[in-house]
Every structure is written in structure tokens, then in C-alpha cells.
């Protein structure tokens with residue numbers, strides 16, 4: 001595709017720094033991020049994909065905008081991925097919804113009692129997450145699933161503000177893949193969490209406890225990304241994913257009662 005293709009930016013377009021900081025609730029933040037057009041390459045790509053579509057979805061209207069976080073505003077567990085998939089969240093408008101990665105993730109969330117259903121196919125399917133919010137360091141679908149460092153940095157105020165707003169209840173973050181891990185650590189450090197030096201390395205099963213000046217404690221758990229590259233090859237099995245989510249659930253105080 002021609003990455004220079006561009007449609008007019010959305011009406012009321014916002015920039016990340018001031019708009020994210022100005023959001024006083026997650027609902028405000030979620031609305032504001034959908035109007036962001038700060039990254040010309042990603043705006044062009046997300047909208048081009050939404051026009052050209054994949055053949056299987058040609059009768060559908062693609063979202064074609066930044067994708068907000070999904071889940072309750074008082075979540076104690078957050079999942080941080082990479083970025084929306086071109087024909088998944090960029091089509092449906094909800095994180096990990098409408099693609100194979102999402103099938104694996106929501107199945108596991110349902111299995112451990114964190115989601116109301118095992119499938120996540122569209123933003124209006126009624127699915128709910130329990131105490132859990134899914135988000136990403138980059139909110140627009142990037143070509144080849146590879147945002148540039150500049151795009152990651154430009155987008156970081158949205159994630160930083162989301163974590164700030166979740167902070168009163170947030171206890172655990174499951175990071176899906178090394179990209180999210182690398183993107184998240186500076187955001188957490190800037191928000192006042194004490195990130196060890198040297199920076200902890202990503203790995204499946206990595207566990208890092210972060211304190212903050214207020215005496216709070218946040219547990220980071222590393223987990224291989226639910227990409228087809230990992231799940232089709234068996235690098236990440238359903239059992240491995242459920243094990244991480246179960247530890248996250250229990251540490252976040254979301255385990256079964258009794």
C-alpha cells in the first residue's frame with residue numbers, strides 16, 4: 001500500500017500531551033484518544049486499511065481510528081499489548097477484538113474468570129471484563145505491526161494518563177511481549193513508580209515488583225505475546241497463558257471467592 005495516502009484528519013482532532021493530561025476520567029480519556037491524529041504515517045495506514053479492507057470483511061465498516069483501552073475504570077489488573085491489528089482492533093474498535101490473537105487471549109481470560117464470554121468478535125457483543133483493563137502503548141495499527149520509536153514515544157502520554165487514572169486500584173500489569181515491556185517501563189518510571197536499574201529484562205514468567213513514593217506496590221508479569229507467531233508454534237500455549245493470568249488474577253485480588 002502507498003503509505004503516503006491520507007484522508008482528512010477526524011473532526012476535532014487532538015494531540016496527545018495536553019489532551020491526555022486534561023482527561024479527568026477514563027471515559028474522557030477513551031473518547032479523546034479516538035480523535036488523535038498525531039502520527040501521519042499511522043493515520044494514513046489505519047485509514048487506508050479501513051477503506052481497502054480485507055476481502056472477508058468487505059461488507060463491514062472499519063473503525064479506522066485509535067483504539068481506546070477496554071475494561072472497567074476501577075481495574076486492579078491491566079494487560080498491555082503492542083498495538084491494534086490492522087483487521088482486528090482497527091476494524092472493530094476494541095482491543096484484541098476480531099482476530100486470532102484475541103481469540104486466544106479472551107478464551108484464556110474467560111477460562112480464569114476475568115471475562116464474561118470466551119469470544120470477542122465485535123465492540124457491541126456485550127462482552128465484559130472483570131477488574132481487568134486491556135490497553136496498549138500504541139493506539140493505531142502500524143504497518144507490519146511495527147511502530148517506530150518516535151510513534152511509540154508520541155503515543156506514550158495516552159498510556160501514561162491511563163495508568164495514572166487506574167492507579168488507585170491498579171495492582172498488577174501483565175505485559176504481552178517485549179515491545180510492550182520496553183515501552184511500559186519508561187512510562188511507569190515517569191509516573192513515579194520505582195523501576196530498578198538496570199532495567200529488568202522481559203521474559204515469559206518475568207516478575208518485577210515496583211514500589212512508589214506513596215507506599216503502593218505494582219507487580220509486573222511478563223508473558224509472551226498472543227500473536228499467531230507464538231501461539232501457532234507452541235511458544236505460548238493456552239496453559240502457559242492461563243498460568244500467568246491466574247497469578248495476575250490472584251495477586252490483583254480478583255480470584256474466586258471461597
Ligand code: SF4
Pocket residue numbers: 016033036037038039042043066138139140151154155156
Ligand atoms: S499512535 Fe497514538 S499518538 Fe499516534 S496517532 Fe495514534 S493515538 Fe495518536
